Amino acid sequence: MKHTKRITSHGSVSIPIALRRDLGIQERDAMDLEVDPQGRIILQPHVPRCCFCGEEEPTASVSGRRICRDCCRKALLILERGET
Ligand SMILES: [Zn+2]
Known part of the structure; x- marks a missing residue:
C-alpha cells in the first residue's frame, strides 16, 4: 500500500x-x-546494535553504548595484553 x-x-x-x-x-x-x-x-x-561491529541485539551497555559479547571479549583481550 x-x-x-x-x-x-x-x-x-x-x-x-x-x-x-x-x-x-x-x-x-x-x-x-x-x-x-x-x-x-x-x-x-x-534495532539495538553493537557500536563496534553492528551486531544486532548487543548484550551489554557501556556508558550508554551497546556492545556485543564478541566485542567485549576482544576488548578484554586487549586490556589483558596491555595493548592500546
Ligand atoms: Zn560487536
Whole structure:
C-alpha cells in the first residue's frame, strides 16, 4: 500500500495510525532512518546494535553504548595484553 504524505515545516512525516497498528509501532518508539543506494528512504523500528561491529541485539551497555559479547571479549583481550 502506498501512502503520500507531506513533510511539515519541522521536517516531520506522520505514519498513518492504521499502519502503525499493523506494524506494532507505538508513540515514542525509536525508528531507524536510512537511505539505500537507489536513494530510497527506509524507515524501520530501531534495532539495538553493537557500536563496534553492528551486531544486532548487543548484550551489554557501556556508558550508554551497546556492545556485543564478541566485542567485549576482544576488548578484554586487549586490556589483558596491555595493548592500546
Ligand atoms: Zn560487536
